Amino acid sequence: MVRLDGKSNGSLVQVRSLDKKYQRGSEEIHVLQGLNLDVDKGEFVAFMGPSGSGKTTLLNLLGGLDVPSAGSITVAGDEITHMSGRKLTAWRARHVGFVFQMYNLIPVLTAFQNVELPLLLTGLSKAQRRQHVEAALSIVGLADRMGHYPRQLSGGQEQRVAVARAIIADPTFLLCDEPTGDLDRRSADEVLDLLGRLVKEHGKTVLMVTHDPRAAERAHVTLHMEKGVLVEAVERSLS
């Protein structure tokens, strides 16, 4: 369930009166204005809207990469808005999986090593890490490519490795910023299928920014943003 009135209790993600302002020279830019949002566990939410509407800023705030000018964000009971930088970093490692438009894999590491990166921060043994990485790469269908470097993979495969990296530490939710923006239709469909499966079969919560209506169609709810405000929510029932 997704709500925009700020009156829900107990949802996984709770955003209240969220404001974000930037200063550009003498000009103050109001990117997000009094935004309220509730997202339950297991939801697949797409954010759409014109460039500069505040989609990516919202995603960055939800992921603890940036701090709001006002308002609060609570995820799984943790109010992240006032966390210190160090706490926020640890919180990100535990609760958030990021997928970027440009995949952002480390080019000098193999697919296996890229996926393993978040696990190096845990106390897991080498054997346990290997087990987890192999499982994650199997989920994204790249178990046979684990020794490949990013340059040896197609764009779609790179993005699937990025998804495997995002889910490896079993985060509370996935934040995807234009995950299909750099892919051809077929690769984009593969990645969207994958995200859909993660929601349906693994109960993951996915929040995705996209410009692509076909990508947004895969989500349970599409939220339209304009000038820093959520203006419309389109729900759809998916089989």
Place this chain on the structure above:
Amino acid sequence: MKFLPLILANLFRKKIRTTLTVGSFAVALFLFGLLVTIRGAFNQGVEVAGADRLVVINKVSLIQPLPRSYADDLLALPGVKQVTFANWFGGVYQDERNFFPQFAIDVSTYREMFPEFVISDDAWKAFAADRQGCIVGRSLADRFGWKVGDRIPIRGAIFPGNWEFNLHGIYTGSRPQDDATQFWFHYDYLEERFGSWIRGRVGWYTVRVANPDQAAQVVKAIDERFANSPFETHTDTEKAFAASFVKQMGNIEFLIMTIGSVVFFTLLLVTGNTMAIAVRERVGELAVFKTIGYSDRFVLGLVIVESVVVAVLGGGVGIGSAKAVSVIFGPSLLTALSGFLPSFYMPPLQLIVGFGLAVLVGLAAGLVPAVSAMRLKVVDALRRV
């Protein structure tokens, strides 16, 4: 250890650049190694000087003699345990370029005063029994291919004439840096041939004090004892005496420190620049690390460790090569330099110092880029990808 593949992968992403940076470290540390070895050779006398030995020379200058009778006077002073004397000979073997120090020594006391020079009792006895006998250091013997039993002709310069000596023994230093280039013969032989000129006169005295902690008092007592006499003395510890000798050749230490500082400062700039470029190229990647939960401190550490690994690799190769050169080519270098240096030896401490310096430069060079990587704001950095 689990981050080692990450560090190595980052280091070798630009193989040529890493190789060149490691190479510049290696060259600089190699140069450092050679410079400290040469400095060590110049300061060798200072480093190996006995803590309990004093040198007594004429107050006017080293080349002015002192009465031989001072030996008994010195021994009578409180705190003095042993006394020996020697005289500079300054002869030439075959060619003036074949320089090496020749000392006319007091055979009865000299060996006991310098126990760091090791020679067999039999050789010493044979030497003592032959007024024309001589003892030479191992490096000197190797340089000219001398062996026991050889007859060595020396042309006198200060003491004119042709002198011939019978080689009875070859001494070695008990430490690698001990001077094994000296040539010793009987003071009595010198006095016998140049009686009218040198009789009753010696070049300098070496005095062993009973307690090194009281060396300063003994120095004062010696110079006071001979004050206002026709042969006033100037006494110093052996270390101070050796140091003043080095100073006569110019401020080698200053020269080496200056060259070393320039090299290291240049290296710092080169490595710092390389690391800064490496960080700039990886802004997006570092942002990804932070995004997925790596702390600012981790990013700081990652960049510094990469810089230090480059430094350690290059430093190790450079200082190791310098050590290898000192061991493999040291003897032939000494020969080529015609006795200009008494030894060419790099002590283990210099290896450690060189290595430590490399680590220090690595740390310093990595610090600024590492701090900028640490301060990187994820949102800004991701925008640049």
